[in-house]
Amino acid sequence: MQTPKRFAFPSLRKIADLIYKGQPLLSHFVSEGGEHYLFYWIEGDLLQNRWLVCRVRLEQLVKYTDRKLSLQNIFLAPPDGFLYSLETDNGSELQYRNVQILFPADIPARQLPPKDSLYKGNPHAQPVDLLNLSAQYDSGLLQIHFSESPKVGYGTIDLSLLAPALNHLYEIADGLGLSYYKKQTDTRHLTERFVREDHKKLITTASHYELLHTLPGSFTILLRPRNQQLPMFGQESEPDKFSRYWYEFIQASFDFEKLKVFADQIDGRVVTSYQNLLKLIKTNRLQLQLKWANHYTQLQWQQGIGYQDAGQILENLNRLEYLSDRTIQLTGKFVALNIRSNLYVFEADDKSVSKGMVTPTLHASMSLLYFNRRYEVVIQRVETKQAGKPKPKTKDLLISFAEIQTSNRTLFQLNNGLIPDQEPF
Numbered sequence: 001m002q003t004p005k006r007f008a009f010p011s012l013r014k015i016a017d018l019i020y021k022g023q024p025l026l027s028h029f030v031s032e033g034g035e036h037y038l039f040y041w042i043e044g045d046l047l048q049n050r051w052l053v054c055r056v057r058l059e060q061l062v063k064y065t066d067r068k069l070s071l072q073n074i075f076l077a078p079p080d081g082f083l084y085s086l087e088t089d090n091g092s093e094l095q096y097r098n099v100q101i102l103f104p105a106d107i108p109a110r111q112l113p114p115k116d117s118l119y120k121g122n123p124h125a126q127p128v129d130l131l132n133l134s135a136q137y138d139s140g141l142l143q144i145h146f147s148e149s150p151k152v153g154y155g156t157i158d159l160s161l162l163a164p165a166l167n168h169l170y171e172i173a174d175g176l177g178l179s180y181y182k183k184q185t186d187t188r189h190l191t192e193r194f195v196r197e198d199h200k201k202l203i204t205t206a207s208h209y210e211l212l213h214t215l216p217g218s219f220t221i222l223l224r225p226r227n228q229q230l231p232m233f234g235q236e237s238e239p240d241k242f243s244r245y246w247y248e249f250i251q252a253s254f255d256f257e258k259l260k261v262f263a264d265q266i267d268g269r270v271v272t273s274y275q276n277l278l279k280l281i282k283t284n285r286l287q288l289q290l291k292w293a294n295h296y297t298q299l300q301w302q303q304g305i306g307y308q309d310a311g312q313i314l315e316n317l318n319r320l321e322y323l324s325d326r327t328i329q330l331t332g333k334f335v336a337l338n339i340r341s342n343l344y345v346f347e348a349d350d351k352s353v354s355k356g357m358v359t360p361t362l363h364a365s366m367s368l369l370y371f372n373r374r375y376e377v378v379i380q381r382v383e384t385k386q387a388g389k390p391k392p393k394t395k396d397l398l399i400s401f402a403e404i405q406t407s408n409r410t411l412f413q414l415n416n417g418l419i420p421d422q423e424p425f
Contacts, residue, residue: 009086009099012037016154016217017124018065026071028061028123028216036061036216040075042111046090052102052111053084058155061216064119065154071117076104083107123154125217130293131300139224140239140294142209144169147218148307149286155216161284162219168277173246175270177207178326180245183265206238207246240299243292247301250290254309256316268324268383268392275317282310324383330354331376331404339366344398346377354379356396369401377401 012029018038019026027039038061040052054075063069075083085100104112125147134141146165151158209223225239236244249266252258253274281288284307291302305313330352336345342363345355354377358366369375378400385392 009084009096010035013129014126015215016126018119019121020124030215034213038071038074040071040113042085044090048087048089050085050087052107053086054078055080058216062154062156065123067118067120069118070115071113071119072115075113078104123217128215128217128220128291130291131295131298133222134293135295137212137224140237140243140292140296140299141212142223142225142243143289143291143293144221144223145218145289145291146220147287147289149284151284152219152286155214155219157219161280161286164280165277165286165288166221168273168280171273172270172277173207173209175267175273176246176249177242179265179267179270180207180242183245206242236297236299237294240292240294240297244299244301247290247292247303250303250305253313253316256319259316259320263320266324267326268385271317271320271385272392275314278305278310278314278317281305282307282314321385326381327399328354328379328381329376330379331374333374334369334371337366337369337371339363342366346375346379346398354381354396354398356398358398362398362401365401374404375401376404 010031010033012031015028015030017024017027023041024039025041029037029039031037036056036058038054038056040054042050042052044050052075055078056074057079060069060074060079064071064074081103083102083104085098085102087097089095128143128145130141130143144166146152146157146162149161151161206225206227208226210226212222212224214221225242227237227239249262249270252262277288280286287304287306289302289304291300293300330346330348332346332348334344335347336355337343342358342360343356344358344366345353347353356379377398380397380399382395382397383392384395
């Protein structure tokens, strides 16, 4: 049946060639609205090609690439109840002509996928046009691409791999954001407090990202920075500059001499988080690729880390020496106190533990602490990493604490004429 004139086939973007033998025989496309289409080649010559097109659900694609659903079953029972037939010029798959709507029962058997059509190949994923997507979202974009691991499928990934990988990447970005901020403030003499605070917010939000969406073709995540600063003409934005700093750090980690340049800049937890990420990559035989693009500034970069690279980078990090000093804030309970030696052990809500000395100004206040109450504490943490030792030495100093008042606790204090503490010790 010839389609009505008002019918417009959606604008599509190719994700992967699922079957390729000298030319694409089965290709996966996605519309701007996120709908998935399979293009199945019927026939062609030097000038044009004819395709049978089926809109599919992502779960059908996953089952097909996992060899649990045949291509024939997909085309005989399309979600829409019908298929499309169309022609394209050879070499131009996105210019459609003679679009028709067909019902499976009306299509000759020779034009349908054969009965034995379980998937036997490997997807040839097409590079994502990140610069074009950046223009669509009007923002710089960070792409994280997972591939090769047995835990990565076509549009799927095992949560036991994805969750820790994203957590390590977040910790690396967050730590590098603070290092980048310190580097920037060392070169910019910001004296007024409100200027410093505004500048810190501008830079640190450049290292924090929010999820846009995922893409199939192995497994891809698109992120954009929370900082939506529009750059001046000819100048890079803070997200651009931070992304370049991140890129330079990862690139330097492949070469120990270059990595040493970062030793005085990076926070100790960046190294620890990066080591954990590399161990995850190595254990799961993962290929991880990071890519950045910003259509405003035309800045683009990409850097891959394969499981073959992870061992060498881990060795470089193990040889690195650094000293870092930072302040952290935790919420939880004290589990041990020694008033005589001024020692403490504090367990945070996330089960992390801090133990060390109490600053002299708090010695007299230690007797006011209770094990069954929750506190917000501020810790000064110094980490020292020596060459050849896999883990840094950590020294914690408790510099302030404040009891977290619950509604019942506050009511009890008020009823007994007591005023809750308002300031931390």
